[in-house]
Amino acid sequence: MLPKIHRLTKEEDFKRVINKGRSFFIKEFGIKILPTGSAQPTRIGIIVPKKITRTIVRRNRVKRQVRNIFLGLIDNLASGFDLIFFARADFLKLEFVEMNQKISDVLKKMRLLKLL
Incomplete structure (x- = not known):
């Protein structure tokens, strides 16, 4: 579970990031990001639409993995x-290790992740 200070929870925050944030999409997933202008820790929200899998069990599993x-x-x-x-939809086909690698690669390209 992500610590509370790292969670994006309010609907208005989601809307603000979706409307004003910059995007980076690949075949398996997308990331929208918006600078907050403060030194607050980065907050993360996760969206898994019903369109890619109808069952709540699968959607929640993907959210837990992410x-x-x-x-x-x-x-x-x-x-x-x-x-x-x-x-x-293609994100569901990936193994956990592949998910981790792809997310890390995208965050590095967006210069959000310090090089390890």
Whole structure:
């Protein structure tokens, strides 16, 4: 579970990031990011739409996997951003190790992750 200070929870925060944030999408997932202008820790929101899997069990499993990946990366994330992760249908086909690698690669390209 992500610590509360790292969670994006309010609907208005989600809408603000979706409307004003910059995007980076690949075949398996997308990330929207918006600088907060403060030194607050980066907050993360996760969206897994019904369109990619109808069962709540599968959607929650994907959310748990993504949260676990971000939990491992949280110490190396740059501060001062709100980030939303959007899963796509091809994301369900990936193994956990592949998910972790792809998310890390995208965050490095966006210069949000310190090089390990």
